[in-house]
Amino acid sequence: MKLHPAAKLHPKLGRKNVEMIATRDGYGKGIVEAGKKDPHVVVLCCDLTESTRSHWFAETFPERFVEVGVAEQNMAGMAAGMALNGKVPFISSYAVFSPGRNWDQVRVSICYNRANVKVAGAHAGISVGPDGATHQALEDIAIARVLPNMTVIVPCDAEETRKATLAAAARRGPVYIRFGREKTALMTTAQTPFTIGKVQLFKDGKDVTLLATGSLLYQTVLAAQELQAEGIDAQVVNCHTIKPFDDKGVLALVRKTGAVVTVEEHQIHGGLRAAVAESLAAQFPVPVRAVGMPDAFGESGTPTELLEKYGMTVEAIVKQAREAIRLKKLK
Amino acid sequence: MKKIHKLVQLEKIANGVRQDIIAMLVEAGSGHSAGPLGMADVFTALYFNVLNHDPKRPGWDGRDRLYLSAGHICPVRYAAMIRAGYGKPAELKTLRKLGTRLQGHPALAHWPAVEASGGPLGQGISVAVGAALAARMDGKKHFVFCVTGDGELDEGQAWEAFMFAGKKRLNNLIAIVDRNNIQIDGHTEDVLPLEPLRDKFEAFNWHVLEVDGNNIEQVIDACEFAKTIYEKPTVILAHTVPGKGVDYMEFDPAWHGKTPEAGEQAREALRQLRSLGGQIEPE
Numbered sequence: 309m310k311l312h313p314a315a316k317l318h319p320k321l322g323r324k325n326v327e328m329i330a331t332r333d334g335y336g337k338g339i340v341e342a343g344k345k346d347p348h349v350v351v352l353c354c355d356l357t358e359s360t361r362s363h364w365f366a367e368t369f370p371e372r373f374v375e376v377g378v379a380e381q382n383m384a385g386m387a388a389g390m391a392l393n394g395k396v397p398f399i400s401s402y403a404v405f406s407p408g409r410n411w412d413q414v415r416v417s418i419c420y421n422r423a424n425v426k427v428a429g430a431h432a433g434i435s436v437g438p439d440g441a442t443h444q445a446l447e448d449i450a451i452a453r454v455l456p457n458m459t460v461i462v463p464c465d466a467e468e469t470r471k472a473t474l475a476a477a478a479r480r481g482p483v484y485i486r487f488g489r490e491k492t493a494l495m496t497t498a499q500t501p502f503t504i505g506k507v508q509l510f511k512d513g514k515d516v517t518l519l520a521t522g523s524l525l526y527q528t529v530l531a532a533q534e535l536q537a538e539g540i541d542a543q544v545v546n547c548h549t550i551k552p553f554d555d556k557g558v559l560a561l562v563r564k565t566g567a568v569v570t571v572e573e574h575q576i577h578g579g580l581r582a583a584v585a586e587s588l589a590a591q592f593p594v595p596v597r598a599v600g601m602p603d604a605f606g607e608s609g610t611p612t613e614l615l616e617k618y619g620m621t622v623e624a625i626v627k628q629a630r631e632a633i634r635l636k637k638l639k
Numbered sequence: 640m641k642k643i644h645k646l647v648q649l650e651k652i653a654n655g656v657r658q659d660i661i662a663m664l665v666e667a668g669s670g671h672s673a674g675p676l677g678m679a680d681v682f683t684a685l686y687f688n689v690l691n692h693d694p695k696r697p698g699w700d701g702r703d704r705l706y707l708s709a710g711h712i713c714p715v716r717y718a719a720m721i722r723a724g725y726g727k728p729a730e731l732k733t734l735r736k737l738g739t740r741l742q743g744h745p746a747l748a749h750w751p752a753v754e755a756s757g758g759p760l761g762q763g764i765s766v767a768v769g770a771a772l773a774a775r776m777d778g779k780k781h782f783v784f785c786v787t788g789d790g791e792l793d794e795g796q797a798w799e800a801f802m803f804a805g806k807k808r809l810n811n812l813i814a815i816v817d818r819n820n821i822q823i824d825g826h827t828e829d830v831l832p833l834e835p836l837r838d839k840f841e842a843f844n845w846h847v848l849e850v851d852g853n854n855i856e857q858v859i860d861a862c863e864f865a866k867t868i869y870e871k872p873t874v875i876l877a878h879t880v881p882g883k884g885v886d887y888m889e890f891d892p893a894w895h896g897k898t899p900e901a902g903e904q905a906r907e908a909l910r911q912l913r914s915l916g917g918q919i920e921p922e
Contacts, residue, residue, distance in 0.1 A: 350776075374772070377806075382799035385765020386772065389706075392747075392755060393773040412759055413796070417766055420756045421747045 309533050312509045315546075316499040322529055327494040331487035331523060332430050334466035336361025338473025339398050343369050346396060349477055352376050352383050353400040359489070360400035360430040380405045384413035384425070391423035396477055403429030403445030403486055407452050418482050419455045426476045427452070427484045433522065433573035434601060434618060435490045435611035444606040445486075449521075450578025452484040453551045459483040459504060460550040462572075462580075464525040465495045468548060471502040479504060488573075490611050492523035505549045507557040513543035516629045516636075517562050520571035521547045521580045524599075524620060528571050531625035542629055550580060555587045562588060566639075567632035568596045571625055573615075576600040595635035597628035640694060640723065643687045649855045652722060653683040657884050657912050659718035659731055664898035665905040667735040670743065673881035673894040674788065675715035677819045677852070681786070681877055682719040684858040691781065694724035697752035703781050704770050706754055708763025709788035709817060710744040711896075716753070717741050725752055761794030763787070764814070768800045771812035771872075782866060785814045790822025793831045798843070804872045805844030812872040813865045814845075817852065819881040821892040836876060845874045852877030884912050 311317050320326045343349045343365055352374040353362045366373035376383040380401050387397035399406060407414045407427050418425045429452075432445040453460045459479065463469040469487050476483040501508070510525070511532055520528040525546055532542040543565055547554075562568055568588065570581040581598040588594055601618055615621055643649055656679040664670045686692070690703045707716050714734060721731060726740070733739035740750035744758030757763040767785035774781060791797060804812055816836075824830050833839070840847045846868045850857040858877065865873035881895070882888025885908040888899075899905045914920065 371776070376803060377799075379796075379799035379803070381761070381796040382765045382768070382803055385762050385796065385800065386769030386803070388755070389766035389769025389771075390773040391769075392766070393704075393770050394777070395773050397769075413762055413765070416756060416759050417762045 309511065309536055311511050314501070315508055315510055316497055317510065318495050318497055321495050322533060328491035329466035329494050330489065330491045331463060331466050331469040332361045332489060334463065334469030335428055335430070335473050335485065335487055336364045338470040339365045340368050341470070342474050342477035343372065346477060348394055349396045349398065350374060350390060351398045351400060352387055354378055354380050354383050354405065356401055356430070360428065362400045380410040381413050384410040385417045387425045388417035388421055388423040391425045392421060396424055396426070398426045398428055400428045400430065402443060403432040403448040404443055407448060407484060408445060411451055415455055419457045422457050422481055424480060425482055427482070429484060429486045431489045432486045433488050434606045434614045434620070435488055435573060437490070437611045437614060438608050440608040441605040446575050446601045446606065447578065448486060449550055449572070449574050449580065450582070453583065457482055458551060461504065461548055462486045462521040462550060463548050464522060464546055465492060467494060467496045467498065467500070468502060472548065475502060475504050486522070488523055493526035495526060495529070502548070505552045505554055507554045507561065508546040508548065509561065510544040510546055511542070513541040514564055515541045516567040516569060516632050517543045517545060517565045518569050518571060518625060518629060519545045519547045519558070519580065519584055521550060522573050524571045524573050527620070527622045528625055530622045531629065534622065534626050535629055540629065540633065547580060550583050553583045553587055555591065558584065558587055559592055562592060562594060566594050567636040568594055569599060569625060569628045569632050570596060571599045573620060574600055575603060577603060595632045597632045599624045599628055640692055646856055649683055649687055652687055653679045653855060654912060654915070656683055656715060656718045656722060658909055659722070660714045661899060661905060661908045661912065663714050663718065663731045663734045665901050666732045668898065669735060670714060670898050671711045671896050672898055673821060673888055673891070674709065674712035674817060674819065676885060676888065677879035677881045677883045678712055678715045678786070678817050679883065680853045680855045681815060681817070681858050681879070682715045684855045684862065685784065686719040686723045688859050689862040690784070697725065701781055704754055704767070704783045706763045706767040706770065706783070706785045707745055707757055708767070708785055709760065709791050710757035710763065712788070712817070713745045716745065720752065760788070760791040761796035761800070764797050764800040767812060767814070768804045768809065771804070771809045772807060774811055775809065783812050785812065787814060787816050789816055789818050789820065789827050789833060790830070792816070792833055801840065801843045801845065808870060809872045810869050813862065814872065814874040816874060816876050817879055818876045819879045821881045821895050823892070823895050825892050840874050844871055846871045847874055847876065849876045849878065852879035853883055884916070886911060886916065
């Protein structure tokens with residue numbers, strides 16, 4: 309399968325022995341690098357310092373790290389107060405708590421004030437696994453993307469998470485970055501470009517556009533391989549920025565195929581699928597099929613078991629791609 | 640801004656602020672009456688004596704910060720600010736109207752001099768704590784003031800923020816609680832008891848001062864005293880009379896969230912304020 313050369317993707321992508329690193333590690337590295345670049349960067353965390361990988365920053369810059377205790381609402385508000393006084397705070401917690409539990413504080417103290425706060429939501433998606441539904445953030449993209457002034461980024465792997473963290477630090481205004489707990493496939497390299505608000509072509513194709521966000525982009529690449537085996541030429545697109553949504557970029561790509569499948573580890577309502585459908589409905593209506601959480605709460609299990617049970621697999625992407633193409637032909 | 644020290648002069652300003660509040664609220668037709676009237680003396684003390692600020696340079700980095708967490712009492716802040724020179728008196732009549740800087744709850748996007756948007760209760764306390772922490776990290780000398788309501792202290796976030804400020808011994812942070820004992824649904828001790836409030840703050844590692852919040856001299860003294868407390872953040876429990884200066888509003892929770900009607904009700908409120916309740920001849 310021929311990957312798009314401009315994306316400078318990992319040479320092992322699509323092969324069996326792909327490298328696996330957790331996206332949260334990319335965040336941990338990113339905040340340390342951001343801290344070295346900008347002395348105003350501070351990190352706040354709610355009693356989850358190691359598991360959000362904030363401890364690397366805490367060890368490097370102890371005087372710029374703030375342990376808040378289990379108080380996500382106060383963390384969001386304090387970060388806003390610090391940002392209004394010149395700091396660039398990253399607030400780390402699990403996505404269910406931040407921007408989940410503290411959504412009102414994110415809305416008013418951060419977004420309405422246009423405070424320069426970066427909300428880092430860890431352990432997002434059903435792949436958190438054994439912790440069960442309470443800790444599986446599957447609604448966070450939806451609640452973040454409806455907030456004015458907010459930028460929403462869902463990086464696809466650890467390297468892109470590192471870049472997204474640096475880009476967030478350099479961008480003025482509130483940003484939400486979402487990442488996961490488990491080790492996932494490394495797809496991008498240090499040379500892979502990353503621009504907030506621009507979709508990125510992983511593989512070109514003419515029959516169907518597979519638009520994915522987050523680590524399921526890897527399963528999407530595998531699905532494109534399977535589709536190729538049955539003679540379907542699928543486009544694979546990395547949609548790392550949910551907001552601002554790249555209307556022009558998506559339109560240009562979808563014009564070539566006329567059919568879309570969205571892939572996300574999030575409820576099928578309100579997240580990537582919604583962003584894509586809203587955008588295309590307004591400029592170029594085509595069939596949009598979805599792979600994601602089917603309007604349900606998760607449960608305990610291994611990440612693989614859960615992704616299979618709730619239909620976020622290579623097979624599901626292949627099936628929806630065939631369906632999108634069938635619907636396109638009906639038109 | 641040059642500080643005013645003459646008490647008579649400050650009291651006169653506070654009375655003017657109260658008259659502004661009535662006029663603004665009548666013109667707006669909605670808003671809160673009791674809290675703003677009760678806090679006129681505190682805001683006069685802050686803007687005309689306590690705060691180090693400059694209306695001509697509202698973004699000056701050396702200014703003391705004032706965060707109003709109880710955003711709904713913003714008419715008193717707006718009136719005090721405009722009397723201090725942050726705007727022209729005519730602007731008071733724009734309260735809550737389309738295009739105004741004087742939003743129904745303070746909004747940074749519309750008026751940067753209010754420091755932060757506020758209204759959803761408890762949030763401004765965290766913002767103030769963050770501001771105090773940032774100032775300390777940077778070795779800055781200004782003070783951070785935060786005005787909260789008492790009903791507001793029902794919010795869990797308030798205590799998250801107080802606990803954190805106590806942990807960090809933020810001595811550059813001074814909270815002023817408008818202890819007027821009313822909230823929308825009734826008296827605070829009936830809705831959700833706050834007492835013993837002093838003990839709660841002390842248990843959270845705050846230094847506690849209590850004053851008559853309608854006595855400007857006491858308010859100024861307490862603020863200056865608070866600045867000298869080195870080991871802890873200080874909270875001033877400012878006991879105020881809700882609706883202060885208008886007899887039919889005083890102490891009555893019904894006036895928490897409504898405005899006087901234009902006409903006789905408003906005229907009576909202004910008549911009482913202008914004559915200090917009949918003590919003097921109106922000017």
